[in-house]
Every structure is written in structure tokens, then in C-alpha cells.
Amino acid sequence: DIQMTQSPSSLSASVGDRVTITCRASQRISNFLNWYQQKPGTAPKFLIYAASRLQNGVPSRFSGSGFGTTFTLTISDLQPEDCAIYYCQQSYSTLTFGGGTKLEI
Amino acid sequence: QVQLQESGPGLVKPSQTLSLTCTVSGASLTSGDYFWSWIRQPPGKGLEWIGYMHYSGSPSYNPSLRSRVTIFVDTSENQFSLKLNSVTAADTALYYCARGSVVVGTTFFDPWGQGTLVTVSS
Numbered sequence: 001d002i003q004m005t006q007s008p009s010s011l012s013a014s015v016g017d018r019v020t021i022t023c024r025a026s027q028r029i030s031n032f033l034n035w036y037q038q039k040p041g042t043a044p045k046f047l048i049y050a051a052s053r054l055q056n057g058v059p060s061r062f063s064g065s066g067f068g069t070t071f072t073l074t075i076s077d078l079q080p081e082d083c084a085i086y087y088c089q090q091s092y093s094t095l096t097f098g099g100g101t102k103l104e105i
Numbered sequence: 106q107v108q109l110q111e112s113g114p115g116l117v118k119p120s121q122t123l124s125l126t127c128t129v130s131g132a133s134l135t136s137g138d139y140f141w142s143w144i145r146q147p148p149g150k151g152l153e154w155i156g157y158m159h160y161s162g163s164p165s166y167n168p169s170l171r172s173r174v175t176i177f178v179d180t181s182e183n184q185f186s187l188k189l190n191s192v193t194a195a196d197t198a199l200y201y202c203a204r205g206s207v208v209v210g211t212t213f214f215d216p217w218g219q220g221t222l223v224t225v226s227s
Contacts, residue, residue: 001168034213043201044152046215049208055215087152091212094168095154 002026002090004098012104013078021073021101023088028068032092035064035073038100039084047086048073080105107131109202109218117196117225123189127202127218134160134183140205141178141185142214145198153198157205158185192225199223 003026013019023033031051036044046055048064051071061076075082083105088098113125127141134141142157156166158176166174175188189196199222203214 030210032211034211036214043203043217043220044214045217046213049213050211053209089152089213095212097152097154099151 001094001096002029002092004088004090004096006086006088006098006101008101009099010102010104015078015080015105017078018074018076019078019103021086021103023066023071023073023098025069025071025090025092027092029090029092031067032090033064033066033071034089034091035062036087036089037082037084038087044087075103078105107204107216109204109216111200111202111218111221113221113223115222115224117192117223118227119193119225120191123187123192123196123200123223123225125187125200125202125221125223126184127186128182128184129204130183134178134180134185138207140165140207140212141176142203142205143176143187144201144203144214144217145196146201146220147195147198155187155189155200194225197223197225 005024007022033051035048038044052064063074085100085102108130110128117123140157143155156176158164160178164176173190178185199220201220203217
């Protein structure tokens with residue numbers, strides 16, 4: 001299986017900040033990388049597909065980039081409602097998720 | 106708006122079979138090119154893909170669970186189901202059903218059900 005490693009595992013930021021979460025794949029996965037947001041007690045919400053394409057309805061302060069083995073999720077102008085755990089997921093081979101990054105605000 | 110809802114026993118004894126059903130509303134299982142999926146999340150841990158099935162095709166399973174998993178679709182009820190055999194405490198998790206899509210080559214899950222907690226204990 002392709003291992004997905006997220007860093008940091010947790011971070012704390014303030015409203016208005018810009019934060020970046022990194023996801024690294026154990027082998028090259030082209031751009032077959034997606035991002036999800038999970039708030040406490042709820043199911044994951046789909047944010048970004050193909051590394052950089054924003055799902056309809058997702059605020060434009062969310063953005064993604066990367067190709068190959070290293071990917072980033074950036075949240076600009078952080079809002080209180082962005083407090084959540086963020087997961088990356090690869091679909092190059094057997095689908096796997098990263099371990100998650102807990103964002104506290 | 107497509108919605109998914111999991112249902113099934115919340116408690117399963119070790120060595121028995123876990124059985125869950127996902128009811129889809131707002132869309133037909135047979136419309137569109139979707140992969141009806143199961144994903145689980147052990148308490149306080151990350152996400153694990155279990156498998157998925159297209160209504161007209163063969164299922165695809167996570168190799169780590171393949172020997173114990175069956176996913177099947179009931180188009181007449183607009184439901185799909187999960188069976189996991191020979192469960193142990195390690196199978197205790199929040200089980201989600203989700204709709205899988207493939208766009209520009211990548212497979213993602215959207216939307217998801219609310220999840221159902223299954224505990225394996227005697």
C-alpha cells in the first residue's frame with residue numbers, strides 16, 4: 001500500500017492566519033490526491049480533488065497544490081469554523097488516507 | 106440532494122459477522138457512474154477504505170480485508186450493504202457509507218453518511 005504521511009499532526013493558529021498542511025506519499029501518485037475536512041462528531045466533508053481542484057461550494061480560502069509525492073493544503077484567512085481534522089487521500093492505487101492533521105483555532 | 110444513511114446492529118460478538126446497510130435517497134444507485142463505498146474509522150483514529158462496488162460491476166476491496174469482506178448492491182431497495190466476517194475487537198469502528206466518484210482520474214468520496222458505530226464485544 002502507498003503510505004500517506006501528514007504533517008504536522010496538529011497545529012494551532014489564529015483567526016485570519018494562513019496555514020499549510022503537508023501530505024507526503026511513499027511513492028509517486030501523480031495528482032491523484034484529495035482532501036477532506038472532519039469536524040467533531042460529523043462525517044468527513046470533501047474539499048479538494050486532483051490535488052488542486054476545489055469542490056463546488058468550498059470557500060476559496062481553501063487551496064491545494066502538489067504533484068508526485070508532496071502535496072499541500074493551504075487555508076488562507078483562517079475562520080473559526082475551519083477548526084477540524086484534515087485528511088488527505090490518494091487514489092493512485094489501493095485507496096489510503098493520511099493520518100490527519102488537527103487544526104485548532 | 107443525495108443522502109446516505111447507515112443502519113445495522115451496534116454490537117457484534119467476536120467471530121460473528123458484521124452486517125450494515127446503506128440506504129441512498131435523492132438518487133438512484135443505477136444512475137451515474139458511481140462506486141458505492143464503505144469506509145471505517147476506529148475511535149480516535151484515522152480513516153480506512155473498506156471497499157466499493159459499482160452497481161453493474163465487480164466489487165473492489167482493500168487487500169487487508171478482502172478475505173473477510175463482501176459488498177453488494179440491492180437496486181430494488183436502492184441500498185448497498187457490507188458484510189465483514191470473523192470480526193474481532195480491532196473491527197470496532199465508526200462505519201461510513203459514501204458515494205465514490207472518479208473525476209480526471211482520481212477517486213474521491215462525496216457525500217458520506219453520518220456513520221454508525223459498531224462495537225465488537227462479547
